[in-house]
Amino acid sequence: MTQTTAVHGERISLLRVLGPGHVWALGVGIVLVGEYMGWNFAVGKGGAIAALIACWVAGLLYTCVAMIDSEVTSTVAAAGGQYAQAKHIVGPLMAFNVGLFLVFAYTMLEAANAITLGYLVQTVGSMAGFADTHDKPFIVLTIMFLAWLNYRGVYATLTFNLVITAIAFVAIWVLFFAVQPWSSVYMKHGDLLTGLPYGWLGVLAALHFGMWYYLGIEGTTQAAEEVRSPARALPLGTMTGIITLLIAATMTWYICAGIMPWEYLGQAVTPLFDAARLTDSTLLMVLLFIGTIFSTLASANGCINDASRAWFSMGRDRYLPQVFGAVHPKYRTPYRAIVFLVPVALVFAYFAPLDQVITFSILSGLLEYTFMAINVIMFRQKWPLGVIKRGYVHPFHPLPALVLLLLCSVTYFAVFLGYGTQLIAMMVFYIVASLWFAFHRYKFVRRGAQFTMPWPKPVGY
Amino acid sequence: MNNFQLLEYGAWGLSALLGLWMLIDLIRTDKTYSEELLTSSKEGEIEDALVIDPPHQGGHL
Numbered sequence: 079m080t081q082t083t084a085v086h087g088e089r090i091s092l093l094r095v096l097g098p099g100h101v102w103a104l105g106v107g108i109v110l111v112g113e114y115m116g117w118n119f120a121v122g123k124g125g126a127i128a129a130l131i132a133c134w135v136a137g138l139l140y141t142c143v144a145m146i147d148s149e150v151t152s153t154v155a156a157a158g159g160q161y162a163q164a165k166h167i168v169g170p171l172m173a174f175n176v177g178l179f180l181v182f183a184y185t186m187l188e189a190a191n192a193i194t195l196g197y198l199v200q201t202v203g204s205m206a207g208f209a210d211t212h213d214k215p216f217i218v219l220t221i222m223f224l225a226w227l228n229y230r231g232v233y234a235t236l237t238f239n240l241v242i243t244a245i246a247f248v249a250i251w252v253l254f255f256a257v258q259p260w261s262s263v264y265m266k267h268g269d270l271l272t273g274l275p276y277g278w279l280g281v282l283a284a285l286h287f288g289m290w291y292y293l294g295i296e297g298t299t300q301a302a303e304e305v306r307s308p309a310r311a312l313p314l315g316t317m318t319g320i321i322t323l324l325i326a327a328t329m330t331w332y333i334c335a336g337i338m339p340w341e342y343l344g345q346a347v348t349p350l351f352d353a354a355r356l357t358d359s360t361l362l363m364v365l366l367f368i369g370t371i372f373s374t375l376a377s378a379n380g381c382i383n384d385a386s387r388a389w390f391s392m393g394r395d396r397y398l399p400q401v402f403g404a405v406h407p408k409y410r411t412p413y414r415a416i417v418f419l420v421p422v423a424l425v426f427a428y429f430a431p432l433d434q435v436i437t438f439s440i441l442s443g444l445l446e447y448t449f450m451a452i453n454v455i456m457f458r459q460k461w462p463l464g465v466i467k468r469g470y471v472h473p474f475h476p477l478p479a480l481v482l483l484l485l486c487s488v489t490y491f492a493v494f495l496g497y498g499t500q501l502i503a504m505m506v507f508y509i510v511a512s513l514w515f516a517f518h519r520y521k522f523v524r525r526g527a528q529f530t531m532p533w534p535k536p537v538g539y
Numbered sequence: 540m541n542n543f544q545l546l547e548y549g550a551w552g553l554s555a556l557l558g559l560w561m562l563i564d565l566i567r568t569d570k571t572y573s574e575e576l577l578t579s580s581k582e583g584e585i586e587d588a589l590v591i592d593p594p595h596q597g598g599h600l
């Protein structure tokens with residue numbers, strides 16, 4: 079077989095076909111599953127009021143994340159998102175770590191979604207009267223199908239995400255109106271809200287799961303090299319995404335906290351679906367079940383997209399072996415990165431317990447947010463406003479960065495209260511990986527060629 | 540064997556098929572194109588003029 083080689087100057091790049099709607103679908107698609115399940119463990123930690131405080135505090139944290147991200151990524155429009163930002167603004171060791179945070183946060187979240195989807199299908203089988211049902215075939219099928227979809231092209235992948243995310247979002251609205259929030263037919267907030275059962279320490283502990291309402295919205299930046307107009311589409315998609323999630327989170331809390339007692343809500347696996355069951359409407363039950371399945375699928379799908387872009391861009395700069403920096407000539411996707419991460423996700427989804435997988439994802443995300451606060455302060459110092467063109471300028475700088483740093487510190491403490499061992503184990507893992515990069519891998523990095531932005535030299539250089 | 544078990548076997552079969560499809564396509568692509576060409580992507584590249592294989596638009600036809 080003859081090989082097709084590059085004619086002088088001929089190159090293959092990722093395909094620029096996405097619009098703001100796809101960016102919205104990527105960000106909200108990853109996160110919306112957190113409204114369908116997971117956020118309610120905050121209720122178990124500190125009661126329903128604590129979960130609402132956590133919802134809004136985490137909402138503030140993520141609004142800062144979205145604003146900061148929109149400004150930096152509208153300027154550093156490259157696949158890899160925060161990894162590419164770290165490379166240009168902070169330095170190689172930070173970039174390597176941020177790349178790993180991204181890959182692990184998304185791959186673990188993908189595994190957690192696949193586990194959940196397998197569990198849901200298995201539950202349906204058991205409820206239908208079948209004995210000896212298994213979740214594993216459906217866990218594996220979820221990962222394989224979505225990897226295949228991602229392999230075949232980004233446009234189809236994110237259009238699929240747009241449709242199923244929109245259906246899942248509309249389902250929450252339908253439930254919200256169906257429970258008649260203006261009346262007391264279903265809503266019993268007066269009877270069910272019992273203050274703070276564990277005091278303010280419970281509120282602090284609730285912060286850990288409050289992140290579930292929004293975890294992953296920062297993933298919009300990974301589409302930077304595939305959107306038609308990065309300077310417009312990325313801020314627009316990200317900001318509308320966080321607004322969507324703030325609305326969805328508040329509605330979700332309002333419905334669930336008003337229809338079931340906090341002692342039950344704090345342990346429920348599928349709180350929105352359970353709320354639909356309490357209305358005795360078969361139509362709502364079916365709709366919210368579909369919403370749960372779709373939100374889980376959308377999240378896993380977006381995670382494969384984001385993890386593969388981060389892995390791909392690290393390979394392209396030789397932070398990892400260069401083979402991962404390949405683009406498929408027909409489908410124009412980072413196909414080797416997609417295929418490589420499939421067994422990683424399968425191993426975690428097949429063998430690791432769900433709570434450990436989720437915690438690893440949350441902690442990697444938290445490390446990433448801490449970096450983002452430091453990153454934007456350095457960005458404004460090195461390239462002040464007016465020096466380079468920005469698609470979006472976030473207001474009140476440095477207040478959002480400082481608020482983000484403060485909230486990250488509080489959330490670290492909250493995570494430490496529940497998962498101290500995992501936090502320490504994960505820090506040790508990233509330190510060992512950093513040592514490997516500094517002493518072994520860095521010599522392969524394209525030190526000059528990796529800086530691609532046409533910026534002037536930074537202030538003080 | 541009940542219907543759910545059939546569904547489970549179907550899921551295993553479809554997973555294997557999709558995995559196999561990706562592997563075969565990956566090997567075929569790697570053999571057809573040179574490594575230099577496959578890894579020629581540049582960060583932040585805006586123009587598509589130099590891109591090969593224009594009829595294939597990555598799922599966006």
